[in-house]
Amino acid sequence: MVIGVGLIGGSVGMALRQAGWHVVGVDVDADRLAAAVEAGAIDAAGVLGECDLAVVATPVNAVAGAVRAALDAGAAVVTDVGSVKSPVAGEIDDPRFVPGHPMAGSEQDGISGASADMFSGATWVLCPNGVTDDAAFAEVREVVASFGAQVIVMPAERHDTLVAVVSHVPHLTAATLMKLAGGRAEEHRSLLRLAAGGFRDMTRIAAGHPAIWPDICAQNQEAITDVLDELIAELTRLRGVVADGAGDDLLHHLDEARRARRNLPTTVPVAEAMSEMRIPVLDRRGELAAIATLAADLDVNIYDLEIAHSAEGPRGVVVVLVESVRAERFQDELMARGYRPSIRPLA
Amino acid sequence: MVIGVGLIGGSVGMALRQAGWHVVGVDVDADRLAAAVEAGAIDAAGVLGECDLAVVATPVNAVAGAVRAALDAGAAVVTDVGSVKSPVAGEIDDPRFVPGHPMAGSEQDGISGASADMFSGATWVLCPNGVTDDAAFAEVREVVASFGAQVIVMPAERHDTLVAVVSHVPHLTAATLMKLAGGRAEEHRSLLRLAAGGFRDMTRIAAGHPAIWPDICAQNQEAITDVLDELIAELTRLRGVVADGAGDDLLHHLDEARRARRNLPTTVPVAEAMSEMRIPVLDRRGELAAIATLAADLDVNIYDLEIAHSAEGPRGVVVVLVESVRAERFQDELMARGYRPSIRPLA
Numbered sequence: 001m002v003i004g005v006g007l008i009g010g011s012v013g014m015a016l017r018q019a020g021w022h023v024v025g026v027d028v029d030a031d032r033l034a035a036a037v038e039a040g041a042i043d044a045a046g047v048l049g050e051c052d053l054a055v056v057a058t059p060v061n062a063v064a065g066a067v068r069a070a071l072d073a074g075a076a077v078v079t080d081v082g083s084v085k086s087p088v089a090g091e092i093d094d095p096r097f098v099p100g101h102p103m104a105g106s107e108q109d110g111i112s113g114a115s116a117d118m119f120s121g122a123t124w125v126l127c128p129n130g131v132t133d134d135a136a137f138a139e140v141r142e143v144v145a146s147f148g149a150q151v152i153v154m155p156a157e158r159h160d161t162l163v164a165v166v167s168h169v170p171h172l173t174a175a176t177l178m179k180l181a182g183g184r185a186e187e188h189r190s191l192l193r194l195a196a197g198g199f200r201d202m203t204r205i206a207a208g209h210p211a212i213w214p215d216i217c218a219q220n221q222e223a224i225t226d227v228l229d230e231l232i233a234e235l236t237r238l239r240g241v242v243a244d245g246a247g248d249d250l251l252h253h254l255d256e257a258r259r260a261r262r263n264l265p266t267t268v269p270v271a272e273a274m275s276e277m278r279i280p281v282l283d284r285r286g287e288l289a290a291i292a293t294l295a296a297d298l299d300v301n302i303y304d305l306e307i308a309h310s311a312e313g314p315r316g317v318v319v320v321l322v323e324s325v326r327a328e329r330f331q332d333e334l335m336a337r338g339y340r341p342s343i344r345p346l347a
Numbered sequence: 348m349v350i351g352v353g354l355i356g357g358s359v360g361m362a363l364r365q366a367g368w369h370v371v372g373v374d375v376d377a378d379r380l381a382a383a384v385e386a387g388a389i390d391a392a393g394v395l396g397e398c399d400l401a402v403v404a405t406p407v408n409a410v411a412g413a414v415r416a417a418l419d420a421g422a423a424v425v426t427d428v429g430s431v432k433s434p435v436a437g438e439i440d441d442p443r444f445v446p447g448h449p450m451a452g453s454e455q456d457g458i459s460g461a462s463a464d465m466f467s468g469a470t471w472v473l474c475p476n477g478v479t480d481d482a483a484f485a486e487v488r489e490v491v492a493s494f495g496a497q498v499i500v501m502p503a504e505r506h507d508t509l510v511a512v513v514s515h516v517p518h519l520t521a522a523t524l525m526k527l528a529g530g531r532a533e534e535h536r537s538l539l540r541l542a543a544g545g546f547r548d549m550t551r552i553a554a555g556h557p558a559i560w561p562d563i564c565a566q567n568q569e570a571i572t573d574v575l576d577e578l579i580a581e582l583t584r585l586r587g588v589v590a591d592g593a594g595d596d597l598l599h600h601l602d603e604a605r606r607a608r609r610n611l612p613t614t615v616p617v618a619e620a621m622s623e624m625r626i627p628v629l630d631r632r633g634e635l636a637a638i639a640t641l642a643a644d645l646d647v648n649i650y651d652l653e654i655a656h657s658a659e660g661p662r663g664v665v666v667v668l669v670e671s672v673r674a675e676r677f678q679d680e681l682m683a684r685g686y687r688p689s690i691r692p693l694a
Contacts, residue, residue, distance in 0.1 A: 012436070023635040119470070123540045125368050138352040144420065150539055150540070152541070159353060162531065162535060165527060165528050165531050165538065167541070168526055169524070170545065170549050173524060176600075177516070177577065178604040178607050178608050179603050180351075180574070181607060182604065188505065188643070189644075190501055191512065191513060192498055192611055193470045193499050193610055193648070195450075195513045197516065198452075198517065198551070199513045200611065201516060201549065201552070202520075202552070203604075203611075204548055206605060206607075206608045209605075210597075212595060218594065219438070221589060228586040229586065231523065231524070231582065232583055234526065235575060236525045238349050238519055238523060238575070239576065239579065242564045242568060242575065243568065245469065245565050247562075250560060250561050250564055251560070253522060253523075255557050256526050256529060257522035258527060258557060260529025261529075261551075262554060263539060264547065296536075297535070299537060299539075301540065310390045311648040332639075
């Protein structure tokens, strides 16, 4: 079941259908539902009720209410795709709920921009906490991995800080640069012809529909204002560097940025570079979330994950696929926390 | 002749050779010269001397000296490709010099990134002033138009303000956003995996080599600090809007940006939409520059331009190709300034 069939909800519906699910769509707007059926994003329009999986893709300020409603209606597992995670993760205290956020989107708006492969290669953050049921977490993980997304796990609070840094504040900044340029362009139309590729790239996200931003800024207010403060302080420092003609300081500033930019990961390693790790665990809530969060902390990307429960007794084994070069450090850190993992290279 | 055979100079050499010129390269670095010959960017290494056209493509703080040297060595026409125009335009007082700036480039560095089609579709700013010889301006205009560039004419001071808005400050901002993200990434490596397409687009220019920036910031210091002040003020205002939860103000801010972003021109009109204008002029210095600057002020792009000198007497006709929809307004404004232009649609 997909609740809210706009750009992201519609894409989730398409990806679920492509993976073989029967998808019922729910939306407050009947026209949008009809368009979603027409576009092949859902099999049929429906109402809240029992289902194996409910994906909430409403505007971010409606997420908590929709998650609660889906749980009350009897969904076995519920996840959401909201851009801010702490409020909903704090408000919903149910083992069946797995807070999530796919780092994907488009300047296009609504179902017309939806696509089954929107999440292919994208990062999809999941924020399980101590309450989240491991089986629910594992199921959501498997579903979004089947969309071609790379799953990363972290606490909701950290997610919100980090997306403020790499998404929310950059978006507000792009819009502000574009607004400044637009103001100058009223006087000097020729300005717009000077805007070369770099400026176009920088401001592309400012072409998106602004309607979602007031809610995002309200929900992630603290992290966004903190990062804006940092940005303003850095720009003020930089302004002083330019005014003083301090070329070395400027070089240092730009060089740090360049190094960081070149560190952005781009490729997925080949199978030959992967190792399987088997981590025996007590069959208790939160083990999976703890292991996946530790992996994210160590920059160990988990490319595949399953839980093998033992036939008898409260034990199981978490099996994860990770890059071989990072496996040993991950093993060390797991051992420091009392786990006893084994490593087997795939090749 | 190309003086300075790095990324831009090498590309100019390739584009000139493709247009049939014999290109001699000059550079302080013998290895770079050899690499430029090897890459086919110049026909031969040489020394300063008489030539039909010299293009100065040195680092921006060396431009004025190189232009002066080329003029002293007997170049018939000299132009440059520096990112800042007021200092060199103010320092060089010679009718043979046409200050210029192609809005093109690459994150790649040096001759290995050079390409004959780097300027195809790019905007190339020329900043002739009252001193510039019309024939020299017309020749440089024709040469860069032959590279596939769209020429736009404006005073050097305005160029510097506008590139601070659409190039220099956006670059510094991209680097600052990347630096903030890089700082967080040291603690939370997973941040880098959250950086989705929008952030990658915004920070791509921060991957470029920083070496050119201290000079650019020194030469365009005033405009850059002014625009940084504006940006900091706008971000501070926006921070207040987010802190106050003022959704309507935020929507307004983002909506203005969106409108401006969607106004960025992207297409070149077809021949059927063009008109030829013939503007009789007195054959005196600066007429061409005045007409081209007025066109830029009115957002009238000049797609082609020639001067027909009369066989007798000090008169001539400037022939320009412009979009038909803008021709009449351009005609009105020219008439208000004492010109008597005629319009003939091409189709």
